[in-house]
Amino acid sequence: MRTNTGQIIHLEDYRPTDFVLERVDLTFELDPKETKVEARLILHRREGVDASAPLVLDGDELVMTGLLLDQEELAAALYDVTDDTLTIRGLPETAPFEVTITTMLSPETNTKLMGLYRTNSVYCTQCEAEGFRRITYFPDRPDVLAVYTVNIIADKKSAPLLLSNGNYLGGADMGDGRHFAAWFDPHLKPSYLFALVAGDLGVVEDTFTTMSGREVALKIYVEHGKEPRAAYAMDALKRSMKWDEETFGREYDLDIFMIVAVSDFNMGAMENKGLNVFNDKYVLADPETATDADYANIEAIIAHEYFHNWTGNRITCRDWFQLCLKEGLTVYRDHEFSADMRSRAVKRIAEVRHLKSEQFPEDAGPLAHPVRPTKYREINNFYTTTVYEKGSEVTRMIATLLGRDLFKKGMDLYFERHDGQAVTIEDFVACFADVSGRNLSQFSLWYHQAGTPLVTASGAYDAGKQTFTLSLEQTVPPTPGQSAKEPMYIPLRMGLLLGNGAEADLSSVAGADITGDVLHLTQRKQTVVFSGITSRPVPSFNRGFSAPINLHIEQTDDDLALIARHESDLFARWQALNAIALANLVSATANARAGKSVTCEKALLDGLVAAAADDGLEPAFRSQALSLPSEADIAREIGADNDPDAIHTARQQILKAIAVSGRGTFLRLADEMASTSSFSPDAESAGRRALRNAALTYLVHGEDDPKRAAEVFAAADNMTDLSHALALLAHRFPDAPETAQALATFRKRFADNALVIDKWFAVQATIPGAGTLNRVKALMTEPLFNGNNPNRVRSLVGSYAFANPTGFNRADGEGYRFLAKQILDIDPRNPQLAARILTSMRSWRSLEDTRADHARNALKEIAGATKLSADVSDIVERMLK
Ligand code: ARG
Ligand code: ZN
Numbered sequence: 001m002r003t004n005t006g007q008i009i010h011l012e013d014y015r016p017t018d019f020v021l022e023r024v025d026l027t028f029e030l031d032p033k034e035t036k037v038e039a040r041l042i043l044h045r046r047e048g049v050d051a052s053a054p055l056v057l058d059g060d061e062l063v064m065t066g067l068l069l070d071q072e073e074l075a076a077a078l079y080d081v082t083d084d085t086l087t088i089r090g091l092p093e094t095a096p097f098e099v100t101i102t103t104m105l106s107p108e109t110n111t112k113l114m115g116l117y118r119t120n121s122v123y124c125t126q127c128e129a130e131g132f133r134r135i136t137y138f139p140d141r142p143d144v145l146a147v148y149t150v151n152i153i154a155d156k157k158s159a160p161l162l163l164s165n166g167n168y169l170g171g172a173d174m175g176d177g178r179h180f181a182a183w184f185d186p187h188l189k190p191s192y193l194f195a196l197v198a199g200d201l202g203v204v205e206d207t208f209t210t211m212s213g214r215e216v217a218l219k220i221y222v223e224h225g226k227e228p229r230a231a232y233a234m235d236a237l238k239r240s241m242k243w244d245e246e247t248f249g250r251e252y253d254l255d256i257f258m259i260v261a262v263s264d265f266n267m268g269a270m271e272n273k274g275l276n277v278f279n280d281k282y283v284l285a286d287p288e289t290a291t292d293a294d295y296a297n298i299e300a301i302i303a304h305e306y307f308h309n310w311t312g313n314r315i316t317c318r319d320w321f322q323l324c325l326k327e328g329l330t331v332y333r334d335h336e337f338s339a340d341m342r343s344r345a346v347k348r349i350a351e352v353r354h355l356k357s358e359q360f361p362e363d364a365g366p367l368a369h370p371v372r373p374t375k376y377r378e379i380n381n382f383y384t385t386t387v388y389e390k391g392s393e394v395t396r397m398i399a400t401l402l403g404r405d406l407f408k409k410g411m412d413l414y415f416e417r418h419d420g421q422a423v424t425i426e427d428f429v430a431c432f433a434d435v436s437g438r439n440l441s442q443f444s445l446w447y448h449q450a451g452t453p454l455v456t457a458s459g460a461y462d463a464g465k466q467t468f469t470l471s472l473e474q475t476v477p478p479t480p481g482q483s484a485k486e487p488m489y490i491p492l493r494m495g496l497l498l499g500n501g502a503e504a505d506l507s508s509v510a511g512a513d514i515t516g517d518v519l520h521l522t523q524r525k526q527t528v529v530f531s532g533i534t535s536r537p538v539p540s541f542n543r544g545f546s547a548p549i550n551l552h553i554e555q556t557d558d559d560l561a562l563i564a565r566h567e568s569d570l571f572a573r574w575q576a577l578n579a580i581a582l583a584n585l586v587s588a589t590a591n592a593r594a595g596k597s598v599t600c601e602k603a604l605l606d607g608l609v610a611a612a613a614d615d616g617l618e619p620a621f622r623s624q625a626l627s628l629p630s631e632a633d634i635a636r637e638i639g640a641d642n643d644p645d646a647i648h649t650a651r652q653q654i655l656k657a658i659a660v661s662g663r664g665t666f667l668r669l670a671d672e673m674a675s676t677s678s679f680s681p682d683a684e685s686a687g688r689r690a691l692r693n694a695a696l697t698y699l700v701h702g703e704d705d706p707k708r709a710a711e712v713f714a715a716a717d718n719m720t721d722l723s724h725a726l727a728l729l730a731h732r733f734p735d736a737p738e739t740a741q742a743l744a745t746f747r748k749r750f751a752d753n754a755l756v757i758d759k760w761f762a763v764q765a766t767i768p769g770a771g772t773l774n775r776v777k778a779l780m781t782e783p784l785f786n787g788n789n790p791n792r793v794r795s796l797v798g799s800y801a802f803a804n805p806t807g808f809n810r811a812d813g814e815g816y817r818f819l820a821k822q823i824l825d826i827d828p829r830n831p832q833l834a835a836r837i838l839t840s841m842r843s844w845r846s847l848e849d850t851r852a853d854h855a856r857n858a859l860k861e862i863a864g865a866t867k868l869s870a871d872v873s874d875i876v877e878r879m880l881k
Contacts, residue, residue: 011321011374017139018049021146022096026136028116030123030154030198032108035116038066039103039136044096051093057086057101057137060115060130064137066102086137103136110134111788111829119264120223121158122199124277126270129320129379132191142317143422145188152198153180159198161221165189165273167255185273187253188420190316195272197221197260204230208238208252211245216252221260222283229284232295232681233259233302240303243337248411250310259283259302263754266790266832267383269301271308278305281755281791287679289756291720292686299341304334310415318422320379324371324447325425327383328391332399335392342683345570346620352545352571353624355393357632359385359548363452364636365842366879368479372425372447377874380832386450393548394446398429400491400518400546401443402436409435442522443489450479453488455521457553461536468496468504468537470528472521474549480881490521493546493569496530496537501566508532517543538562540576543569555579557603564607570621577611577625580604581654585634585647588654593646600657609662612669612695619673620687626694628655631805641848644805648768652701659702666702669695679718686720693724706733713742719756722746727763734767747784757784758795765800765807772807773814776800787826790833797822801840808840809847813854816841820858823872824865831869838862838875856880 025040043055064081067074069088080087091097110117115134116125125131133140150164156179162171166185173179201221208216218237220230237259244250254274265279282301285294311333312326339347362368362385369382371391376382399407410432418427425447433440453476460469476485495517496504506514511528513520519528530537538559541551563576580603588598611617611625631651635642659666673692675685700709706729713725726746729739743760750756765776779785779796786792801808801819808815819841827834844855862868863876 008375008377009379011319014319014321016046017141017144018046018053019043019055019091019139020046021139021144024146024148025151026148027151028153028196030107030152030159032118033106035105035107035123036065037103037105037116037136039101039138041099041101041138042096043099045091045094052089054087054089055091055099057088058130058133058140059084059086059137060133062134062137063104064101065104066100068098068100070098071100084133101137105135112832113264113266113790113830114832116196117264119262120199122197122201122260122262123154123159124197124199124260124262125195125272126266126277127194127272128192128270129383130192132194135194138191140191141319142190142192143319145190145316145420145422147188148185148194150183150185150194150196151180152183152196153178154198158200161197161199161201163195163197163221163258163260163275165193165195165275167274185254187273187314189273189313190422193271193273193313193316195270195275195277197275197277200224201260202227204234206234206238208241208257210241210251212251214251214255216241216254217256219256219258220283221258222280223261223263226261226284229286229289230261232285232290233283233298236299236302237306239299239341240306240337243303243340244307244310244333247336247340248310248333248415250307250415252309253314257306259305263791264789266830269305271305271312273309273313276305279791281758284755285681287681287718289719289750289753290681291723291759292681292689294719295681295686296338296342300334300338303337304330307333307337314420315414315418316422318424320376320382321373322424323379323382324387324391324394325423325428327388328371329395329428331388331392332395335396343618343620343687345574346618346624346683346687348544348571349574349621349624351389352575355385355389355545355548356636357630359389360452360550361632361636361843362386362839363390363450363479364477364639365845366480366881367839367842367875368450370448370450370482374448378835378870380871381835381874390548393545397446397491397547398432398440398443400493401489401520402432402438403515406436407432442486445486445488449476449485449488450482451477451485453490453547453549455490455492455541455549455551457539457541457551459537459539459553461533463536466531466533468530468533468539470530470539472526472528474521474524480878487522487524490547490549492519492521492541493517493543494519495540495543495567495569495572496533497540497562497566498535498537499562503568504530504533504537506530518546540567540569540572542575543567543572545571545575557583557601561603561607564611570617573611574621574624577607578629580607582629582633582637585629585651585654586637588650589634589638589643589647592650592653593643598650598653598657600654600661604654605658605661608658609665612662612691613665618684618687619691620683623687623690623694626691626698628658635805635843635846638846640846642846643848644809644851645811648806655698655701659698662698663702666695666698670699689718689720693721696724697728700728700732706736706738709733710738710742713745719759723759723763726760727766730763730767734769734771751784754784754789754791758791761785761792761796762799762803765796766804768804768806770807770810770812770814772800772804773810773818776807777818788829790830793826793833794837798837798840801837809851811850813851813858816855816858817861820861823862827869827872828867831871834869835871835875838872838879841879844879 023042027038029036078090107116107118114131152162162181164183169182171181202224204220206218259276261278261280261283269278311329414431456473508531540563560576560580567573584601584604631647634647673688709728716722823834
């Protein structure tokens with residue numbers, strides 16, 4: 001196998017650059033095929049660096065047409081160009097000097113969507129992590145901070161809008177059909193935060209007055225005609241700005257904040273200084289086209305990118321190993337924001353569901369890596385749920401351990417101490433150690449040890465002594481490159497529930513520190529004795545999911561039911577219901593696989609239906625309670641030798657049993673929760689829709705006729721209800737004429753809205769069963785499909801591979817062979833997209849032998865291809881190791 005680059009980068013090799021970059025002036029003459037970039041870099045040799053040391057700049061697929069040193073052409077003997085570097089020798093010993101580099105780019109043919117590219121006739125850039133080196137030769141690493149001036153020249157007609165970071169300096173007509181604009185960003189920034197956008201776009205404008213009274217212009221740029229669909233994003237932006245002032249004391253620092261929505265984008269969005277660029281999926285919304293989940297995502301991602309202005313931009317990463325420094329912290333901040341905007345408990349349940357379904361499998365498979373890795377081959381493959389979501393959980397644990405006030409103090413110290421710097425995780429943690437006087441070295445293992453810790457617990461009550469003894473044990477499973485693990489510092493929030501709904505006092509305890517309801521589990525084995533416990537308690541662990549762990553405790557359904565009814569922590573109630581369901585689904589799977597009949601336990605039926613019917617609970621919570629663990633959740637719980645068909649059969653039968661026994665409740669809810677007023681995307685209305693749709697799911701699964709789903713589809717007046725009804729039809733009655741009809745209606749109604757058509761692709765790609773592969777193949781030839789657009793590819797191929805366990809894991813291996821072919825097809829155009837979709841196979845080793853063999857062969861087929869990107873070869877090799 002040949003790969004582009006095989007270099008492994010190690011954290012321990014980090015050293016600062018030999019040269020200090022003082023200033024950058026960039027001039028772009030934009031053209032679809034021949035864009036000329038002139039980069040003027042002012043540098044000086046760092047003190048103490050050898051006078052003979054050359055300047056080595058990064059480059060990637062660049063064509064250089066000019067190179068000047070202090071305005072004079074550089075002799076050929078003084079520089080070398082390789083595929084990925086420009087090396088310049090003979091530079092001044094101490095004096096500053098100026099290097100001027102001219103490169104020629106072809107944005108139109110840049111299909112990797114890194115560097116400068118075109119999307120829908122708009123020029124745009126994506127530079128994180130290493131895209132700036134595709135624009136010019138540069139010290140392209142996050143610890144090189146400089147002030148940038150940017151001049152943009154472009155055709156006036158096709159690109160009336162010329163944007164870059166910072167504040168607008170001015171512009172003029174060039175008299176030749178072109179015009180120019182100049183931007184200056186006074187803030188020090190690394191190259192990955194550079195951005196340029198040019199084109200013809202519509203705008204939504206507003207203003208925000210900061211806490212010190214400065215007025216900031218807010219602009220969201222979208223395709224002409226789509227302006228009304230940016231209103232919610234603008235609202236979310238203003239709420240984010242206000243929240244960050246109130247919660248973290250962070251004020252915005254430029255005169256203007258811009259967001260541009262583009263339709264071709266590899267990721268969700270990008271926090272470029274003052275000029276965020278977004279996948280339009282996370283900007284555009286209206287009731288007819290966006291679901292409640294879309295609204296919630298827009299709110300979260302607008303906030304996330306805005307919050308990066310302080311956690312990422314003002315304080316950035318020293319090197320890419322520190323990615324969690326900005327991502328883990330910023331995800332934590334956006335989670336807290338959403339929790340404040342919506343229901344905190346429901347938000348937490350959704351976060352934990354996501355963490356368990358995405359991050360836990362990553363941590364348990366061949367791609368497992370620490371939150372702060374120590375080596376990588378392709379940094380783009382480390383924008384993972386471990387770095388982001390587990391990184392956020394680690395930040396949350398610091399807040400839990402220190403408490404609200406000390407956490408706030410630590411954050412204040414971080415902002416004060418490191419503003420304008422590129423720093424490390426150690427610098428971040430030191431702020432919390434310093435304000436609290438605590439030693440956080442054991443805690444820091446969360447950054448360094450991969451794998452989800454497993455905590456096993458058992459309790460014994462002594463009625464005579466009135467003590468409750470808890471035996472706790474933790475293990476961290478081995479992960480690639482880390483076979484032996486140290487015990488972690490686990491903050492375990494807990495309660496001891498007494499029969500009458502009261503709670504035992506935890507203050508009289510031996511064997512562990514307890515602060516409030518946080519038990520500090522620090523040893524491999526720990527025995528904890530609570531005294532003064534007047535009756536047998538039911539322990540409830542990991543309230544609010546205070547630690548990202550797996551927990552094994554022998555608990556009867558009765559005890560779990562007590563938690564589900566009486567816990568003061570709503571999250572813990574949901575967790576208990578989920579535990580009842582999961583245990584039932586696992587045993588049902590064993591029965592289904594053995595050809596035996598599947599039974600639904602009374603505890604599950606009663607628990608779910610009781611929660612659903614409890615009008616004292618908010619609808620969004622009740623809908624979460626009703627939503628059974630997914631097939632992937634069940635597979636993860638089983639852990640090995642998985643048969644996705646057996647899991648599916650078992651889950652469907654449990655669903656049916658609940659549908660039958662709860663029918664009365666579900667009929668009532670479907671009726672009561674139906675909307676009476678006009679659509680509003682707020683959390684409460686969304687919760688009512690979610691509960692109604694959960695009830696409808698059961699009703700439809702309890703019936704053998706598509707009539708109800710077809711009626712809901714016909715009556716829906718918003719995308720949440722419409723797409724849910726479509727999924728019910730397609731997944732429950734894939735071959736019914738009503739389904740074909742609904743799919744055709746949907747396609748026709750939304751044919752000109754690609755983001756909605758993505759839902760249409762996804763719903764069909766996730767129809768359970770082996771037959772779906774042929775549908776997916778047929779859909780790839782459908783005129784609305786476009787294999788060059790990442791959103792289209794993700795919604796069709798990605799949904800099939802990530803979210804269709806029975807369809808993708810066909811026993812004959814055809815699903816894997818199809819994916820291998822797609823990966824090899826996508827890779828030459830867009831390696832990042834190919835590598836990301838390939839991670840759908842990360843749990844292949846937990847499949848039963850026949851499927852695992854097919855999966856291995858498909859991976860080997862990819863690995864054996866003649867030319868692979870570094871992105872894909874890195875993933876496939878780690879998965880096969
Ligand atoms: N920093 C972006 C965020 O907000 C993600 C950009 C990742 N881009 C990439 N090509 N790896 O999370
Ligand atoms: Zn981010």
